[in-house]
Amino acid sequence: MSSQFTVTETTIGDVHRAMETEEITSRELVETYLERIDALDRDGPELTAIVTVNPNALERAAELDEAFADDGFVGPLHGIPVLVKDQVETAGITTTFGSEAFTGYVPEDDATVVRKLKAAGAIVLAKTNLPDWASSWFATSSALGRTKNPYDLERDAGGSSAGTGAGVAANLGTVGIGEDTGGSIRVPASFCNLYGIRVTTGLVSRTGLASLVERQDTAGPMARTVEDMALVLDAIVGYDPADEWTVATELTPEGPYADHLDEDGLEGARLGVLRDAFGAADDSTVAPVTELVEDALSTMADAGAELVDPIEVSRLEERIEETMLYVLQSKHDIDAFLAERDVPVGSVEELYERDAYHESLDLFEAFAEGPDDPADDPDYWRRTVAQESFRRALLRPFAEHDLDALVFPDVQVLPPTERDLEETYTTAEFPTNTVIASQTLCPAVSVPGGLTGDGVPVGVELLGKPYEEHRLLELAAGYEHAADPRQPPELPAED
Secondary structure, eight states: OTTTTTTTTOOOHHHHHHHHTOOOHHHHHHHHHHHHIIIIISTTOOOEEEEOTTTHHHHHHHHHHHHHHSOOOOOOOOOTTEETTTTTTTTOOOOOOOOOTTTTTTOOOOOOOHHHHHHOOEEEEEOOOOSGGOOOOSSSETTTTOOEEEEEEEOOOOOOOOHHHHHHHEEEEEEEEEEEETTTTTTHHTTTTEEEEEETSBBBOOOOOOSSTTTTTTEEEEEEHHHHHHHHHHHHHHHHHBBBBGGGGGGSSSSSGGGGGTTTTTTTOEEEOOOGOOOOOOTTTTHHHHHHHHHHHHHHHHTOOOEEEOOOTTHHHHHHHHHHHHHHHHHHHHHHHTSOOOOSSHHHHHHHTTTOOOOOOOOOOHHHHHOOOOOHHHHHOOOOOOHHHHHHHHHHHHHTTTOEEEESBBBBBOOOBBHHHHHHHHEEEEESHHHHHHTTTTEEEEEEEOTTTOOOOOEEEOOOTTTTTHHHHHHHHHHHOOOOOOOOOTTTOOO
């Protein structure tokens, strides 16, 4: 590897340019990341983001280097090491779903997302930590323990794609794959100073992903730049006959998402500021977040956006509460996923009875005690219908004010400390706004809002209309150009 090339904060474009000038090979890149995993995840600050390193990563890199020497890049992600959330099945690589009961489970098949990544030339570098079955906003699993926030080791990395968030932020891989049911891409993106996108349900296949709430589940990219996020998104979207929801891809604009990265993307944009999602003005716990979000709004306005402030969504808090499906549906959906596989434990009930989950996971306990079949509970149908009503209420201000997106904090408070998690917050009561997009099946992107004076990240969410991910990427690219908000963490023991 040439002394001119540095892995810290490198992008897909940087890597490919370095390969073309023979500054680096894919094998050298993988070796460098593996060294960083040893130094920062296993040793030093012990981030505990990585569950399993792919034992074949170096072999795969060498094959790609040989292919490059013969014919050039095999695809848009040629030689790019990707961190993949351990909720996503990987053939020949242990997939734990965050559960201590699955530490010996090795799938026979790749998830569709993984197959698409490989087809684009990517390398699955490692599998990353998540709370058991993605059942928390926080970063602790029975399989591995707590993933630390690389910006403040006493704080949480955010769930449920915790390991992907911490790993990409700490430059343990070039880009990452998370999964988002209620905010599990956007919460860790917010806590770890990253970009992350939740797409309209169905644009990305869920085949091979452990489910939590099927109608809300989606995989998606997490990255340090908007361009990298778009390039990964382009590689993984598409119809999959094994996932009927992916017929949604017929409703999307033609052409790559990466073609919509406009530095002037905020010019003329109309953004509605959803003040009801900021938290109480006199609450000291929300003040540091609000301050940085206000700065981000000013940056957007200076870059040409028109802020419609405030925007209201009728009965917002009530609608959030009456459209949550976890307690009624998650047990059923996880059980259905397990029933199709040869697995060590075949049901949520068995995991619950064996205490084979982390003791802090209040949401797991809640849905483990829920119905086996949600269709037997009339409240399930009321909540499902209420999601459609919530979507109409959310889209009403778009129609009335000709909006491109709604803007608000991803999470109303800073990433919690260990003490906060012990004394203050539960999953059920954590003040995250990410559920708004999830429970209306709308797309949303998290962009870094900057760091507090103590160096703690805050995220800003842009929520868009269904199937308008391209517009969200335009807005995110415009914001990135104007704000340049991404800063790497300063980690002990880092060379």
